[in-house]
Amino acid sequence: MDTVTNRAEDPPATRPVLLALDWGTSSLRAFLMDASGAIVDQRASAHGIQNLPVAGIAGFERAFAELCGDWLSRWPGLPVVAGGMVGSAQGWKEAPYVACPADTQSLASRAVSVDSALGVPILIAPGLMFAPDEDAPDGGAPDVIRGEEIQIAGALAEHPTWASQACMAMPGTHSKWVRIKDGRIVGFATYMTGELFAVLCKHSILGRLMPEGVPADAAAAAAAFVSGVQAARDSRPGDLPHQLFATRTLGLTRRMAPELLKDYLSGLLIGHELVSGSARMQEALDGDTPLLLIGEGALCRRYGQALSVLGIKPAAQIGNTAPRGLFQFAVAAGLIVPAKETLHD
Amino acid sequence: MDTVTNRAEDPPATRPVLLALDWGTSSLRAFLMDASGAIVDQRASAHGIQNLPVAGIAGFERAFAELCGDWLSRWPGLPVVAGGMVGSAQGWKEAPYVACPADTQSLASRAVSVDSALGVPILIAPGLMFAPDEDAPDGGAPDVIRGEEIQIAGALAEHPTWASQACMAMPGTHSKWVRIKDGRIVGFATYMTGELFAVLCKHSILGRLMPEGVPADAAAAAAAFVSGVQAARDSRPGDLPHQLFATRTLGLTRRMAPELLKDYLSGLLIGHELVSGSARMQEALDGDTPLLLIGEGALCRRYGQALSVLGIKPAAQIGNTAPRGLFQFAVAAGLIVPAKETLHD
Numbered sequence: 001m002d003t004v005t006n007r008a009e010d011p012p013a014t015r016p017v018l019l020a021l022d023w024g025t026s027s028l029r030a031f032l033m034d035a036s037g038a039i040v041d042q043r044a045s046a047h048g049i050q051n052l053p054v055a056g057i058a059g060f061e062r063a064f065a066e067l068c069g070d071w072l073s074r075w076p077g078l079p080v081v082a083g084g085m086v087g088s089a090q091g092w093k094e095a096p097y098v099a100c101p102a103d104t105q106s107l108a109s110r111a112v113s114v115d116s117a118l119g120v121p122i123l124i125a126p127g128l129m130f131a132p133d134e135d136a137p138d139g140g141a142p143d144v145i146r147g148e149e150i151q152i153a154g155a156l157a158e159h160p161t162w163a164s165q166a167c168m169a170m171p172g173t174h175s176k177w178v179r180i181k182d183g184r185i186v187g188f189a190t191y192m193t194g195e196l197f198a199v200l201c202k203h204s205i206l207g208r209l210m211p212e213g214v215p216a217d218a219a220a221a222a223a224a225f226v227s228g229v230q231a232a233r234d235s236r237p238g239d240l241p242h243q244l245f246a247t248r249t250l251g252l253t254r255r256m257a258p259e260l261l262k263d264y265l266s267g268l269l270i271g272h273e274l275v276s277g278s279a280r281m282q283e284a285l286d287g288d289t290p291l292l293l294i295g296e297g298a299l300c301r302r303y304g305q306a307l308s309v310l311g312i313k314p315a316a317q318i319g320n321t322a323p324r325g326l327f328q329f330a331v332a333a334g335l336i337v338p339a340k341e342t343l344h345d
Numbered sequence: 346m347d348t349v350t351n352r353a354e355d356p357p358a359t360r361p362v363l364l365a366l367d368w369g370t371s372s373l374r375a376f377l378m379d380a381s382g383a384i385v386d387q388r389a390s391a392h393g394i395q396n397l398p399v400a401g402i403a404g405f406e407r408a409f410a411e412l413c414g415d416w417l418s419r420w421p422g423l424p425v426v427a428g429g430m431v432g433s434a435q436g437w438k439e440a441p442y443v444a445c446p447a448d449t450q451s452l453a454s455r456a457v458s459v460d461s462a463l464g465v466p467i468l469i470a471p472g473l474m475f476a477p478d479e480d481a482p483d484g485g486a487p488d489v490i491r492g493e494e495i496q497i498a499g500a501l502a503e504h505p506t507w508a509s510q511a512c513m514a515m516p517g518t519h520s521k522w523v524r525i526k527d528g529r530i531v532g533f534a535t536y537m538t539g540e541l542f543a544v545l546c547k548h549s550i551l552g553r554l555m556p557e558g559v560p561a562d563a564a565a566a567a568a569a570f571v572s573g574v575q576a577a578r579d580s581r582p583g584d585l586p587h588q589l590f591a592t593r594t595l596g597l598t599r600r601m602a603p604e605l606l607k608d609y610l611s612g613l614l615i616g617h618e619l620v621s622g623s624a625r626m627q628e629a630l631d632g633d634t635p636l637l638l639i640g641e642g643a644l645c646r647r648y649g650q651a652l653s654v655l656g657i658k659p660a661a662q663i664g665n666t667a668p669r670g671l672f673q674f675a676v677a678a679g680l681i682v683p684a685k686e687t688l689h690d
């Protein structure tokens with residue numbers, strides 16, 4: 001592919017076979033990967049699709065060129081793949097939603113390619129859609145993910161034992177609870193937990209009693225968080241719009257210090273997500289299905305603390321697996337041949 | 346009291362005995378009332394406590410003088426009472442929260458008086474606090490109301506048969522579900538339904554697919570509203586942060602027209618409030634307790650439609666009873682003696 005000879009003084013010493021882009025709403029992360037799937041170099045910029053240097057297609061081009069131009073000068077013709085919101089309707093080019101059940105091969109079969117000004121095409125991964133039966137809970141309202149399916153492909157590649165059956169909880173702005181069976185994603189549910197927390201703190205009456213920049217005692221903050229989780233654990237259907245108001249009254253009546261109200265609200269919202277997510281998991285999968293937490297370490301630990309209030313122990317907590325997932329996607333798309341592995345057809 | 350003789354050309358012909366102020370967050374409404382509790386004249390301004398003409402105490406003085414100055418010139422020394430957020434920590438003068446169970450007499454006994462620059466004192470009604478046992482649902486988090494207790498005093502005065510036992514649902518920004526027993530308010534729960542709806546439409550991703558100013562077909566909007574209520578009816582604990590996301594996916598997948606998404610979200614949130622509120626009502630009160638809707642007509646009708654999806658029929662739907670409640674408060678405080686009625690002591 002490339003004709004440049006690596007010189008000893010030029011890192012990385014390992015010749016990359018893939019440039020993988022994890023391109024979300026608020027950031028763009030780029031990974032140079034070798035044939036074993038290892039990361040040989042990585043970079044990031046704040047040029048997520050909602051924060052491009054200029055508007056429109058030119059913004060995608062410039063963000064890509066600024067972050068990866070020299071890499072592609074050095075290794076022209078390197079295969080490039082991308083996952084995340086870059087494939088949404090607001091992205092560089094829209095990649096469709098693939099229906100569940102789906103695996104990495106399904107993603108590859110519906111990928112879309114966009115030609116970049118740097119002379120290389122970029123293969124963009126599709127998202128996933130889960131459309132339950134009309135008589136299922138939620139009246140059969142569909143659900144979508146875009147980006148997490150790539151992380152799951154990476155998690156399953158790194159931990160093949162979970163492919164037979166598992167539930168992956170991926171905390172975030174829009175948390176995802178994804179059910180895996182026989183190597184495929186069979187269903188999922190989105191929880192707007194992180195966005196609800198941010199919007200309520202910033203724009204609702206609940207934020208008014210929360211002081212800016214007042215540090216909270218760590219033990220007291222942990223206790224406030226647990227109180228919120230306990231309220232969620234003891235809740236009954238429909239209770240959340242009422243329980244939220246306690247974030248105000250606990251402050252108003254000085255039963256909770258102002259700097260702890262955020263932790264209470266966080267516990268309440270995460271608790272509601274966990275109560276619902278774990279119930280749906282137990283309904284759809286066997287009782288001994290492992291629950292895995294995937295995502296940023298501190299947030300996963302917070303979810304782990306909340307799960308312990310509910311008496312649930314996650315089987316594992318793992319970091320971002322997007323680079324490995326993008327690698328699997330490139331393999332499935334036939335762009336690269338992995339070292340020491342058989343290409344799945 | 347006053348020495349001015351009514352002339353034939355000066356409305357109102359009936360001599361007022363009370364000036365009642367319903368002073369909330371976004372508006373100030375003033376009522377001249379006669380000894381029978383009838384409104385002889387009324388006015389309103391947009392000078393709610395968060396929208397005063399100038400900041401601080403001077404703002405309260407000016408808003409009061411602008412709206413009521415000429416009335417008090419004509420009837421100097423007229424007793425003045427006020428209810429609502431004017432008695433909050435952000436109000437003219439803070440009136441405490443009275444503990445449940447409470448009635449109009451309890452409110453009067455803890456009222457606070459503030460001297461106005463017009464030369465008359467204003468008696469401000471306190472709010473109410475409900476502090477359930479620590480082992481009750483919600484971990485015993487306290488709840489508060491301010492303003493609704495006055496409306497309830499009015500509703501019970503107008504409909505004494507409901508005083509023995511009733512549940513009053515008062516839809517709004519912060520809906521209140523208030524339980525009445527033996528003439529007293531025994532408990533209540535606040536639901537942030539209206540504020541959640543506003544904040545999510547304006548500041549969350551859910552609002553992005555909602556077009557501005559596109560009129561919806563009335564029948565289609567009603568059906569979308571009912572779909573939201575049905576999703577709430579079928580929900581299980583913790584489901585709301587997930588179900589909210591359907592407002593996005595139904596639009597994204599074009600299963601619901603963009604101009605209907607607001608109605609779906611409204612039905613979902615109101616539905617959650619009703620599921621929780623009615624369950625709590627049935628738990629705390631007898632099965633045959635009447636449920637009353639109190640508030641603005643169009644919103645009450647919307648709640649009535651949602652209740653019918655849940656198979657619940659409200660016993661009555663009544664408008665704003667704040668003027669009559671302020672009258673009862675003034676009677677209980679000994680400021681006025683009602684005509685043709687015995688003053689409760």
